[in-house]
Amino acid sequence: MSREIDYGNLMHSAMRGLIRTVLQDISDNGLPGNHHFFITFDTAHPDVELADWLSDRYPGEMTVVMQHWFDNLTVDEDGFAVTLNFGDSPEPLYIPYDAIRTFVDPSVEFGLRFESADEEPEGYSAVMDPAEEPNDAEEHENDKKDADVVSLDSFRK
Template identity: 75%
Template sequence: MSRQIDYGNLMHRAMRGLIRNVLDDVAEHGLPGAHHFFITFDTSHPDAELADWLSDRYPGEMTVVMQHWFDNLNVTDEGFSVTLNFGDAPEPLYIPYDAIKTFVDPSVEFGLRFESANEDDDEDMPPIEVASDMQDVEEDDAPAAKKDADVVSLDSFRK
């Protein structure tokens, strides 16, 4: 039996680690320059915490902006909490990294998009198998990698 490496989950974990590192830096030093974030997350995620009126208004997903005013940013291994202003009403949120669908910093044209397996067209594609000896595998014989992550097109965020 061959071992299998789940590159999709490994990539998602690495990308979420990048988000954590960025948020850790922002929690410690604030947002530098023109940096700001659009974060879209699944409001129905079992570990997401938000006011009832927000989850009622955004039952599937919600995009929040961290830019001019945010408070109480606390970053953990599993997610982050932050207080954001919704029409002059400060509301605390807890967003698990697993609930994040997109993370975009348009000031530097950087973006990440997380896709779940049920959103992929290639759902039945087998994971990549790793042979015990690299000489056993020819490059043309390796199955194509399943597409699990893309860079977000920033055109939708431009005015």
């Protein structure tokens, strides 16, 4: 019987813990400086809670921005609840950490991307609704794909 360390799931758990810690700090102390977040999540996740009109408009995934106006941020072990403004219509959301696909803070060029084994390979292109403008989070994701990969062998003696 062979046993392996599941580094992928351990890393995802650690990254979701980081998001939980950051959001708890924001809930306790407010959003500091120029920090703001683009959070893309799976709207079809069974534990996501959002208005029907939002799930109809975004049946696969949705990117929300936490910056100038958000309210009622509550963080728990499994996810977070927040009220966001959609065209002068405040809407409560609940987003489980497992539903998050990307978490980006462009003010400090920080981003996390969660990939699963059933996702398309690196370099795939997403289809965007022509009525929507690309947002900073999408542009930032494209920048991350151009990063250099360094082999650890180059540091071995």
